[in-house]
Amino acid sequence: MGLFTSTPMPEPVGDSAPPVDEHPSRIATVLNHLRRSADARITHPRRFRVQQLRALEKMLEEHLDDFLQALNDDLGKSPTEAKFAEVDVVRAEIDFALRHLAEWMDSTGVKVPLALQPAIAKIEPRPLGVVLILGAWNYPLQLVLAPLVAAIAAGNAAVIKPSELAPATSGALAKFLPLYLDERVFAVIEGGVDTATELLAARWDHIFYTGSERVAKIVAMAAAKHLTPTTLELGGKSPAVVDNHSPATAKRLAYAKFMNAGQTCVAPDYILCIGDAAPLISRLTQAITSFYGKEPITHQDFGRIASRQHFDRLLAMMEQGEVVAGGEYDEETLRIAPTIMRNVSLDGTLMTEEIFGPILPIVEVKTFEEALEFIAQRPSPLAAYLMSESPRLQSIFSDRVRAGAIVHNAPLAQMVIPTLPFGGVGASGTGSYHGKHGFDRLSQMRSELNKTTVVDTLSAIYPPYSWAKRKIIDRLL
Structure with a gap:
């Protein structure tokens, strides 16, 4: 699946930090705004996530004809095919997330080894922060909004860049999405190669790209500069x-x-x-x-x-x-x-x-x-x-x-x-999404341990190590 045609981004010269831009670009301004909102934890409460998912569903319902017309303008899709292959797929993702979000957000308790008891350990899903979603032209609505559903469910802020090769759908998203989703944490940025290149040069907490293997390498190289994790949904000869x-x-x-x-x-x-x-x-x-x-x-x-x-x-x-x-x-x-x-x-x-x-x-x-x-x-x-x-x-x-x-x-x-993960392996992509798999992909599965100091049961492992302590450690560990 193609997204945009580009060339590898230029390598930085020297190790010095870049000069401060006194006139930041629109992309930098939007990203800074979203990051401040994400840091303020606006997206964290389940109630907020539910509200945004329902708002997204409402947008698809109230502007169904606009999106179907845009998809016909871009790809000649019949209204029936566009509805079930694009709109209905996204709505199914939204409905599934709404039914299971409380369950997905729950922490999971795990067993604690005898040597560390008494203690409580758990795994808690946490939002990553600000996610960049780069869409593809062949399903220009579904392939930006389905990842966005995962981003919203996981409690992230997000920027979506629709494909410029589907301009009617891109324009419809840019027009309608800000009317429904909270502009403090969600934004649509339109543009071509220059816009994509500038977006990739910024620091994100995750980049979600759908497109070709060739461009995926550009995305991966740009992400590596900030050690940004990526989800790459590619293709191949099935x-x-x-x-x-x-x-x-x-x-x-x-x-x-x-x-x-x-x-x-x-x-x-x-x-x-x-x-x-x-x-x-x-x-x-x-x-x-x-x-x-x-x-x-x-x-x-x-x-x-x-x-x-x-x-x-x-x-x-x-x-x-x-x-x-x-x-x-x-x-x-x-x-x-x-x-x-x-x-x-x-x-x-x-x-x-x-x-x-x-x-x-x-x-x-x-x-x-x-x-x-x-x-x-x-x-x-x-x-x-x-x-x-x-x-x-x-x-x-x-x-x-x-x-x-x-x-x-x-x-x-x-x-x-x-309930099935969608993603590739090797040259066909890395990472997967749909349903809980998308929620997990765009969450940090954070470890948490709580152990009381009222009784110090760790004293057996403190130095100095006598013969008796070594025997105890061998048995405990």
């Missing part, structure tokens, strides 16, 4: 191994791949078909027609490509193999029909880079083992899918494949289960 060629398999794969015109980080990026792919191709083609008609590029439920640059990149990929279904495109509307390819080059960008578009390459393999080896030779994806009813193959797949999520027979469905 494979789908097909052992079951049924019509249901074809429909589920086609739906997962071509929703949002294929611009989904967990969409099946390519298929490894065990055996002859012809029956699967036929059923996939039928599924596409049943979804989007005979002319998908004019269908109201099929979206468009986000930018001309991305559109041209996808057209170049279509030259790296044989198009067996689809392939039509419209340069004026930036629409590319759902396209199935076979006999593809394994060395070209089609099979080495995340496609992020409505192109589905199919690679035939002779055996299930060959499919596993194919996946193992490539970077770990955000998700890996197996379309098979065999419990044995499912068990082997789960055991052997390294991915952010393993899903059998229901690609994309993992995204709507708030």
Whole structure:
């Protein structure tokens, strides 16, 4: 998933502190304001967090049409798809957090070793402080507001930067969010590369980035200068191994791949078909027609490509193999029909880079083992899918494949289960969120110990160490 195009930030010269800026930028002013509010613990009470979560939900309800229009302007999303894939996902996160927030905020008691008793020890979730959330263009509403739900629930102040590649949604967020959330602790900052670079140069208590692996490296380098922890939600080439060629398999794969015109980080990026792919191709083609008609590029439920640059990149990929279904495109509307390819080059960008578009390459393999080896030779994806009813193959797949999520027979469905963590591994990302996993990610799990001094039970471990004390220490520890 792309966010912005940038270059590595310049290295500081020398070890001296930077000069004091007598005219701080707007970003510095906003950050200082939020940090003062966070230090004042405005966000800490559960009542405040609940109020802000409900206010966010109210914003989505009262301005639903505005956001649906913005998503259509940016990506050609139909109102139905935009509502359930963007707005409803965020509302589900809010509702889940409201139901469980009291439980999440409770401290957890832990056992104390005999040597330290009597004492009480616990783990208490504490807010981190001020969080920066950098959103992505493919789901420009969901991918800033879902992390924001976690930030609010965990008691943090936050700055969100929507993607400039989805300007209508970014503008809607900048317009409406300050009307509902407390401006002392939440802010929207719009802008492009220069804005993102300035944001990354500041000190944050956590940076939450959704986007590409290339930009994630820039984010990580900037965060390292302040030892700032990060959550990096990236992508990768999520494979789908097909052992079951049924019509249901074809429909589920086609739906997962071509929703949002294929611009989904967990969409099946390519298929490894065990055996002859012809029956699967036929059923996939039928599924596409049943979804989007005979002319998908004019269908109201099929979206468009986000930018001309991305559109041209996808057209170049279509030259790296044989198009067996689809392939039509419209340069004026930036629409590319759902396209199935076979006999593809394994060395070209089609099979080495995340496609992020409505192109589905199919690679035939002779055996299930060959499919596993194919996946193992490539970077770990955000998700890996197996379309098979065999419990044995499912068990082997789960055991052997390294991915952010393993899903059998229901690609994309993992995204709507708030009790499952969403995140990658290796090149597909670090850290996870959704539900309590987001709350935990944006909290400090602080250790706390309380031991009375009325009776000094630690005297046995004080120096000097006699033979008798050494025996006692050996038994206690």
